[in-house]
Amino acid sequence: MAAKPLAITLWQQPIVLYRDSQGQVIALEDRCPHRQVKLSEGTVAGDRLVCAYHGWQFAADGRCAHVPYLEPQQKLPTCALRRYPVQELDGFIWLFPGDEALAASRPPLGVPEWEHLNFIGSSAVIDVQAHYSFLIENLMDMYHGHLHGAAQVWANPVLADLQTDENQVFAHYDAESYYRIDKIWSATQLLIPALRKLHPEPLDVAYQYPHWVASLGDDFKLYCLFCPMDETRTRAYLLHFTSLGRFTKLHKTPLAVRRFFKTTFTNSASFVLRRLIREDVLMLEQEQQAFEAHPAYKGPELNRTLTAVQQLIRQQAAVAQEA
Ligand code: FES
Numbered sequence: 001m002a003a004k005p006l007a008i009t010l011w012q013q014p015i016v017l018y019r020d021s022q023g024q025v026i027a028l029e030d031r032c033p034h035r036q037v038k039l040s041e042g043t044v045a046g047d048r049l050v051c052a053y054h055g056w057q058f059a060a061d062g063r064c065a066h067v068p069y070l071e072p073q074q075k076l077p078t079c080a081l082r083r084y085p086v087q088e089l090d091g092f093i094w095l096f097p098g099d100e101a102l103a104a105s106r107p108p109l110g111v112p113e114w115e116h117l118n119f120i121g122s123s124a125v126i127d128v129q130a131h132y133s134f135l136i137e138n139l140m141d142m143y144h145g146h147l148h149g150a151a152q153v154w155a156n157p158v159l160a161d162l163q164t165d166e167n168q169v170f171a172h173y174d175a176e177s178y179y180r181i182d183k184i185w186s187a188t189q190l191l192i193p194a195l196r197k198l199h200p201e202p203l204d205v206a207y208q209y210p211h212w213v214a215s216l217g218d219d220f221k222l223y224c225l226f227c228p229m230d231e232t233r234t235r236a237y238l239l240h241f242t243s244l245g246r247f248t249k250l251h252k253t254p255l256a257v258r259r260f261f262k263t264t265f266t267n268s269a270s271f272v273l274r275r276l277i278r279e280d281v282l283m284l285e286q287e288q289q290a291f292e293a294h295p296a297y298k299g300p301e302l303n304r305t306l307t308a309v310q311q312l313i314r315q316q317a318a319v320a321q322e323a
C-alpha cells in the first residue's frame with residue numbers, strides 16, 4: 001500500500017486504509033465528519049490522516065486530533081470516525097467489518113501458501129457487476145467446466161460428498177486432473193496440451209464464509225478471497241498455488257535458491273486465471289442482469305452443492321437481518 005490513503009468499499013461501507021509511521025495498517029471510515037467528503041482524497045502525516053478539504057487531522061483511533069484554524073476559545077470537535085479492526089497476514093490486509101467486539105473471535109482465514117517456499121502462487125483480481133452469491137455458486141459448482149474448455153485444470157467431476165454447517169459448505173468431487181507437477185518442466189503442460197494426461201484426483205471445494213478454498217489432489221490449492229462491495233458489485237482475489245511438494249531435491253537447496261525459484265515463477269499461471277475469470281464474469285453478469293429483469297424466477301438446479309450454498313446464504317442473510 002502506497003503512502004497515499006487507499007479507498008475501498010466493503011459491503012456499502014466506504015473505508016480508507018493507510019499506514020501509520022510504524023507501518024501499521026489503519027482502517028477508518030472514509031467520510032470526513034466535517035463535510036462528509038472522502039478522506040481517501042487526503043494525505044498521511046505521521047500517524048494521522050489529513051482531510052484534503054480543510055486539513056482537519058484524524059488520529060489512528062479515529063478521533064479528530066487537529067483543526068488548523070481552531071480559535072483559542074474553541075475546542076476540537078468530539079466527532080470520531082469509525083475504526084475497523086484490521087491486520088496484515090500472508091500478503092493480504094484482512095478487515096473485520098462487523099461488530100468490533102466479535103473481531104477477536106473471528107480470525108482471518110489466512111493463506112499459508114503465500115509465503116511458503118514449497119508453493120508457487122499466481123493471483124488475479126475478479127471485478128464483477130454481480131451479487132457475491134453468484135460468484136460463490138460459480139466457484140462451488142464444479143459442473144461448469146464446460147465453460148472453460150482446455151483452460152480448466154480438472155475434468156469429469158462427480159459429486160461424492162457434501163457436508164454443511166452454519167458457517168460452511170464442503171463438497172468433495174471425484175475428479176480427474178490434467179496436470180501432474182512432478183518434473184521441473186511440468187509447467188510446460190500449461191502451454192502444451194499434448195503433454196497433459198488425465199488421472200484421478202480428489203477435488204475438494206469449500207465455501208468458508210465469506211471465502212472459498214479448494215484443492216485438487218496434492219498439487220494444487222486455490223482460494224478466492226471475497227470483498228463484496230454492494231448488492232451488485234463484487235471484488236474478489238483468485239489465488240492459485242502449485243505445490244513443489246514432490247521436488248524433494250529442491251527442498252535441500254539453499255534458502256536463497258528456493259526463494260529465487262519461487263519469485264521467478266510467481267504469477268506464471270495468472271494468464272490462465274485471467275481467462276477463467278473473463279469467461280466466468282460474462283456468465284455472472286448475465287445472471288445478475290437476468291435476476292434484475294426476473295427477480296421471482298427460480299431455475300431448476302441439479303447440483304446439490306448449489307442448493308446447500310443457497311440455503312446457507314439465505315440463513316446468513318436472515319441472521320444478519322435479525323442482528
Ligand atoms: S471536509 Fe474534511 S476538513 Fe472539511
Ligand SMILES: [Fe+2]
Pocket residue numbers: 138144147148276280
Ligand atoms: Fe469458472
